[in-house]
Amino acid sequence: MAAETPAPLLDVAELRVAFGDQEVVHGVSLRIMPGECIAIVGESGSGKSVTARAVLGMAGSTAGMSSRHLRVRGRELGSASEREWQRVRGRDAGLILQDALVSLDPLRPVGREIEDPLRIHERMPPAERRARVLELLDRVGMPDPALAARQRSGELSGGLRQRALIAAAIALDPPLLIADEPTTALDVSVQARILALLDEIRSRGTGLLLISHDLAVVGGLADRILVMRDGEILEEGTRDEVLGSPTTAYTRQLIAAVPSGTPRGVPLVVADRERMPTPDATAAAPHAPDTPGSGPLLRLDGVVKTYRTPDGASFRAVDGVSLELHRGETLGLVGESGSGKTTVARLALALESPDAGEVVLDGVPWSRMPERRRRPLRHRIGAVYQDALSSFDPRWSVGRILSDALPVGSAAGVAGLLDQVGLPASVAARRPLTLSGGQRQRVSIARALAASPEILICDEPVSALDVTIQAQILDLVDRIQRERGLACLFISHDLGVVRHMSDRVAVMRAGRIVEFGDAERVFASPGHPYTAQLVADSPRLVP
Amino acid sequence: MSELELRQTTVAASAQHLLLTRRPRLPRVGTLLAFAFVLFLVVATFAPALVATQDPNLIAPTEAFRAPSAAHWFGTDESGRDVYSRVVAGTGTSLLIGVSATLIGLVLGLALGLLASFGGRIFDFGVNRVIEVLFAFPGLLLALLVIVIAGPGPVTATIAVGLSTAPGYARIIRGQFVSIRSAPYVEAARVLGRSPARIVTRHVIPNALVPLFVLATLGIGQAIVWAAALSYLGLGAQPPAAEWGAMLAAGRTYLATAWWMTVFPGLMIVGTTIATTVLGRALARRGKDA
Numbered sequence: 086m087a088a089e090t091p092a093p094l095l096d097v098a099e100l101r102v103a104f105g106d107q108e109v110v111h112g113v114s115l116r117i118m119p120g121e122c123i124a125i126v127g128e129s130g131s132g133k134s135v136t137a138r139a140v141l142g143m144a145g146s147t148a149g150m151s152s153r154h155l156r157v158r159g160r161e162l163g164s165a166s167e168r169e170w171q172r173v174r175g176r177d178a179g180l181i182l183q184d185a186l187v188s189l190d191p192l193r194p195v196g197r198e199i200e201d202p203l204r205i206h207e208r209m210p211p212a213e214r215r216a217r218v219l220e221l222l223d224r225v226g227m228p229d230p231a232l233a234a235r236q237r238s239g240e241l242s243g244g245l246r247q248r249a250l251i252a253a254a255i256a257l258d259p260p261l262l263i264a265d266e267p268t269t270a271l272d273v274s275v276q277a278r279i280l281a282l283l284d285e286i287r288s289r290g291t292g293l294l295l296i297s298h299d300l301a302v303v304g305g306l307a308d309r310i311l312v313m314r315d316g317e318i319l320e321e322g323t324r325d326e327v328l329g330s331p332t333t334a335y336t337r338q339l340i341a342a343v344p345s346g347t348p349r350g351v352p353l354v355v356a357d358r359e360r361m362p363t364p365d366a367t368a369a370a371p372h373a374p375d376t377p378g379s380g381p382l383l384r385l386d387g388v389v390k391t392y393r394t395p396d397g398a399s400f401r402a403v404d405g406v407s408l409e410l411h412r413g414e415t416l417g418l419v420g421e422s423g424s425g426k427t428t429v430a431r432l433a434l435a436l437e438s439p440d441a442g443e444v445v446l447d448g449v450p451w452s453r454m455p456e457r458r459r460r461p462l463r464h465r466i467g468a469v470y471q472d473a474l475s476s477f478d479p480r481w482s483v484g485r486i487l488s489d490a491l492p493v494g495s496a497a498g499v500a501g502l503l504d505q506v507g508l509p510a511s512v513a514a515r516r517p518l519t520l521s522g523g524q525r526q527r528v529s530i531a532r533a534l535a536a537s538p539e540i541l542i543c544d545e546p547v548s549a550l551d552v553t554i555q556a557q558i559l560d561l562v563d564r565i566q567r568e569r570g571l572a573c574l575f576i577s578h579d580l581g582v583v584r585h586m587s588d589r590v591a592v593m594r595a596g597r598i599v600e601f602g603d604a605e606r607v608f609a610s611p612g613h614p615y616t617a618q619l620v621a622d623s624p625r626l627v628p
Numbered sequence: 629m630s631e632l633e634l635r636q637t638t639v640a641a642s643a644q645h646l647l648l649t650r651r652p653r654l655p656r657v658g659t660l661l662a663f664a665f666v667l668f669l670v671v672a673t674f675a676p677a678l679v680a681t682q683d684p685n686l687i688a689p690t691e692a693f694r695a696p697s698a699a700h701w702f703g704t705d706e707s708g709r710d711v712y713s714r715v716v717a718g719t720g721t722s723l724l725i726g727v728s729a730t731l732i733g734l735v736l737g738l739a740l741g742l743l744a745s746f747g748g749r750i751f752d753f754g755v756n757r758v759i760e761v762l763f764a765f766p767g768l769l770l771a772l773l774v775i776v777i778a779g780p781g782p783v784t785a786t787i788a789v790g791l792s793t794a795p796g797y798a799r800i801i802r803g804q805f806v807s808i809r810s811a812p813y814v815e816a817a818r819v820l821g822r823s824p825a826r827i828v829t830r831h832v833i834p835n836a837l838v839p840l841f842v843l844a845t846l847g848i849g850q851a852i853v854w855a856a857a858l859s860y861l862g863l864g865a866q867p868p869a870a871e872w873g874a875m876l877a878a879g880r881t882y883l884a885t886a887w888w889m890t891v892f893p894g895l896m897i898v899g900t901t902i903a904t905t906v907l908g909r910a911l912a913r914r915g916k917d918a
Contacts, residue, residue, distance in 0.1 A: 434819055436815060436818065436819070460821045460822075460823065461821065462821075463818075463819060463820065463821030464820070464821055466819070467819075468816070470812065470816070472812065475811070475812040475813065476813050476815075476816040477813055478813045478817075478830075478831050478835065480835060480838075489820075489830075490820055532816075536820065536821075
């Protein structure tokens with residue numbers, strides 16, 4: 086076996102998967118060699134996750150599967166029974182899922198979870214098994230393997246949990262590893278470390294099938310990229326072919342949708358780029374001068390916010406933050422989860438009052454005035470939230486949500502708002518629950534605009550959306566910000582997004598602002614080591 | 629994590645959307661049966677003459693202790709009264725006690741729940757302690773205590789049952805208000821500059837009421853059982869009156885020879901409880917979909 090050309094680890098030809106009479110994967114073929122990383126990229130609903138599961142016989146009992154052949158390490162498994170599949174999973178192929186919190190049993194220590202494949206597939210004395218678990222946890226870069234093995238999944242951070250899951254997947258050293266969105270929902274620095282770990286595993290000869298909606302994420306790792314849409318492979322090639330000279334319009338659209346590297350003011354949606362040919366150099370750096378004599382529109386002056394943790398200790402979420410938001414500018418606030426970004430937004434919205442320092446809105450002591458006096462001024466600040474759906478009353482239709490937000494609600498006013506965010510007037514009759522994620526976020530933006538605010542605060546408005554939808558929403562926010570001359574506080578953990586959207590940017594870490602300045606300057610030549618680290622960790626398209 | 633939740637809701641939403649557009653949900657057979665039974669109870673309450681076969685209090689000593697037959701569907705009692713007609717006549721009393729007891733419980737619970745969730749820390753603490761103390765007693769024991777103080781009779785039995793169900797409602801209502809008050813959409817309304825009064829009336833109460841209505845429907849069954857239990861003990865409606873609990877008590881003596889005197893009123897209590905519960909659950913399912 087060693088003498089011949091190595092057999093592919095996974096060889097699938099014309100895989101079809103159907104749920105009921107609806108086929109969702111239409112004849113996908115792929116082949117993974119040892120030490121090779123194949124990436125499937127596509128938006129939600131493209132069938133990429135179903136494909137990843139189907140090649141391990143895990144598409145679900147309601148799925149109808151057929152293929153010309155489906156071979157794992159040369160063994161035909163096209164019509165394998167569940168028993169046969171069980172022998173393949175774990176031993177021949179490991180699976181890493183997106184969210185480790187639901188993939189790990191919350192009531193069992195992580196070490197036990199990792200032991201499972203060892204207990205099921207190998208006859209190994211318990212002591213040896215435990216030693217192997219520690220070795221695995223060490224290999225995936227767990228800072229304290231002995232401690233982690235005793236902890237439950239809820240006690241670990243998102244990144245460590247994902248590592249634990251990878252440890253379980255590689256416990257038996259399977260030659261093939263399938264990772265479905267392994268870094269989605271993780272911070273950039275954690276994502277960079279997980280990707281590096283996967284790369285290290287691959288370099289030892291493991292074949293890797295990587296699934297993601299983000300081209301930038303797979304760009305650094307994949308040897309070959311398969312672009313998938315509506316259950317079909319649209320384009321396939323080496324990384325350089327697909328990223329460098331894409332042949333289909335859809336791939337070009339996906340590449341354009343990646344915000345990092347696209348200058349401020351250039352639409353991320355390709356179709357809109359032609360309509361707005363060259364970005365106005367002056368518009369790209371407006372730094373809109375405030376009207377003479379007046380200060381910044383919103384000013385945070387040394388604000389501090391401390392929370393009490395359940396065990397009685399206090400936690401300083403925001404630790405002396407000072408910011409100035411000027412008319413007509415977009416100020417980006419970037420940082421990892423837990424850095425205090427959202428608390429800053431809540432302080433700016435006066436949903437929380439600072440323990441020290443103050444927030445000043447256009448010369449008025451915003452954080453100090455009683456709520457009763459603040460209420461009539463609240464229309465000056467609009468807010469767009471990360472989870473649009475939960476920010477709508479579940480009993481209300483889109484029309485009622487918008488007409489309630491308008492100073493004088495009317496059907497015409499609602500239609501006008503919907504039109505501004507690119508939705509047809511017919512959406513007014515629908516409930517937010519029946520809308521797609523992108524549509525919901527558009528309604529959320531329309532609501533924020535209803536009272537004609539001067540300031541727009543966007544807290545992670547696109548982090549739950551696919552890149553292509555994200556591109557549309559970012560373009561929309563950018564257009565509205567320019568058209569209305571809004572001052573926009575744009576919060577995101579995604580450096581690429583913030584860089585694309587902002588005139589100036591503040592980098593936040595552990596409640597403090599570590600760097601502040603012109604967006605291009607900060608990202609091109611970071612002055613603080615933390616910023617430099619963030620920039621280095623951010624996935625980029627261009628190798 | 630919130631992203632995952634969002635994705636899950638998106639998936640649930642799209643699945644639900646498919647369900648709504650493709651297959652309109654048909655009521656289940658059980659729900660239809662329950663609905664028919666409740667309809668019968670409503671007719672028996674408001675127009676007993678329509679469904680009864682004779683006067684419930686017509687005494688005919690010669691007809692005493694007849695087993696169920698074509699003439700007397702549910703048989704007759706020791707005085708020759710028609711058990712079926714008495715069961716029908718008792719519907720109004722039994723339902724009235726059940727419904728009003730639930731209403732009393734709900735109104736009290738609503739008041740306590742509102743006080744706890746909007747009255748500030750001190751009220752929240754106080755109301756919660758009172759609820760906990762009341763919870764320490766089994767519900768029926770609490771009702772007995774009330775009757776010991778106020779004396780037996782249908783009115784006091786109703787009040788007693790209502791009082792003893794109030795703590796349960798209060799706790800659930802408080803939980804509802806507290807969770808809705810901190811919901812993101814309530815916060816969004818604050819950002820829009822809405823006053824607390826407007827937020828409570830437009831968002832908090834309407835969203836809390838839907839589950840409350842379901843809860844009340846489920847509660848009626850329990851209230852009827854408790855009211856019947858009190859009557860059975862002779863503390864609610866008194867024997868000559870046609871009330872299901874009282875009929876049970878009256879038939880107890882003849883259980884060995886005339887089983888129909890207790891079985892049929894008993895079946896009515898069981899049937900009513902099941903029917904209202906099934907309807908309550910159907911409502912809860914609909915509430916989730918809407």
